[in-house]
Amino acid sequence: MENFIFSFAISILLLSSFTLSLNSATDKYALISFKNSITSDPDSVLSTNWSQNTSVCNWIGVSCGLKHGRVTALNLSGYNLVGTVAPHLGNITFLKYLDISSNSFAGILPFELSKLHRLKVINVGMNSFTGEIPTWLGSLSQLEELYLYNNSFLEILALEIIASQIPPNIWKCKYLERLSLSYNNFIGNIPPEIGRLRVLTELYLGHVNGFQGGIPAEIGNLSRLEILYIDHASLTGDIPSSIFNISSLRILSFVLNSLTGQFPSNIWKCKHLGNLGLDFNNLSGNIPPTIQNASMLRELYLAYNHFTGELPREIGTLPMLESFIFLQI
Ligand SMILES: *[C@@H]1O[C@H](CO)[C@@H](O)[C@H](O)[C@H]1NC(C)=O
Numbered sequence: 001m002e003n004f005i006f007s008f009a010i011s012i013l014l015l016s017s018f019t020l021s022l023n024s025a026t027d028k029y030a031l032i033s034f035k036n037s038i039t040s041d042p043d044s045v046l047s048t049n050w051s052q053n054t055s056v057c058n059w060i061g062v063s064c065g066l067k068h069g070r071v072t073a074l075n076l077s078g079y080n081l082v083g084t085v086a087p088h089l090g091n092i093t094f095l096k097y098l099d100i101s102s103n104s105f106a107g108i109l110p111f112e113l114s115k116l117h118r119l120k121v122i123n124v125g126m127n128s129f130t131g132e133i134p135t136w137l138g139s140l141s142q143l144e145e146l147y148l149y150n151n152s153f154l155e156i157l158a159l160e161i162i163a164s165q166i167p168p169n170i171w172k173c174k175y176l177e178r179l180s181l182s183y184n185n186f187i188g189n190i191p192p193e194i195g196r197l198r199v200l201t202e203l204y205l206g207h208v209n210g211f212q213g214g215i216p217a218e219i220g221n222l223s224r225l226e227i228l229y230i231d232h233a234s235l236t237g238d239i240p241s242s243i244f245n246i247s248s249l250r251i252l253s254f255v256l257n258s259l260t261g262q263f264p265s266n267i268w269k270c271k272h273l274g275n276l277g278l279d280f281n282n283l284s285g286n287i288p289p290t291i292q293n294a295s296m297l298r299e300l301y302l303a304y305n306h307f308t309g310e311l312p313r314e315i316g317t318l319p320m321l322e323s324f325i326f327l328q329i
Pocket residue numbers: 048049050051054058059060
């Protein structure tokens with residue numbers, strides 16, 4: 001009996017190490033396929049370092065889990081790589097961190113990446129990706145950081161190239177803490193579903209061509225938001241007062257839009273606001289004296305609007321203020 005249990009245990013051990021090495025082989029094959037779809041590697045990073053003779057865990061940019069030896073991170077940021085992303089990457093099922101930012105990857109983000117359910121961070125910023133922003137991103141339920149900035153995500157509809165819409169699915173990633181979609185081409189509104197990202201702390205939607213409409217009041221539901229950039233984005237309408245309900249805000253920039261209405265009088269609720277940029281809009285009315293209660297303000301940019309009246313003396317009492325620009329048109 002003991003013998004039986006012993007050999008049973010041994011065979012389980014053998015079996016599990018066999019599957020482990022099989023899975024490691026899958027990782028290796030996936031990474032080699034990834035390397036093979038890179039057409040230019042000017043610094044010879046992969047061509048010299050990713051040697052078939054060594055374990056993938058020793059390859060530059062690759063990290064493995066200590067226990068299982070599977071690949072958990074791929075970070076090849078800033079190596080000037082040119083090429084496309086091989087769909088085989090979707091087989092590295094233990095991958096948590098994927099950073100291929102600041103290269104020249106083109107083409108689409110392959111659908112196979114939707115199999116990477118453990119992904120926490122995706123950074124593909126500063127590349128030349130095209131195609132729609134994939135809807136499958138919404139199925140990556142563990143995602144905490146998503147960076148798609150500086151790409152050319154487009155939607156190609158019947159020979160007509162139009163800009164992409166932000167897919168409503170992104171809002172399903174309920175653990176998302178940081179989201180950057182800056183420097184892309186979008187059409188349509190900022191979807192109100194954005195208010196569902198309850199743990200979001202940083203949101204970058206600036207330098208986007210083609211946004212229509214205004215800032216959704218639902219952004220005020222993002223109660224943990226610290227950094228909000230929606231600059232250079234041709235937005236119209238008022239600044240929703242719900243935004244100043246977010247007491248954690250530190251940086252807020254709506255620079256270069258076509259926002260109208262008054263300076264938000266409840267700004268004093270943002271106790272941690274250090275940087276407020278509203279220049280180059282169409283705001284009007286007075287600057288309210290309640291601004292003195294936003295006592296952490298260090299940088300305040302209000303230039304090129306239609307503000308009128310006297311500047312409240314209270315601005316002079318802001319203890320941290322370093323930079324204040326108010327030139328009106
Ligand atoms: C690849 O790079 C890593 C990290 O820089 C280094 O430890 C390793 O020795 C290199 N391997 C080869 C074959 O050059």
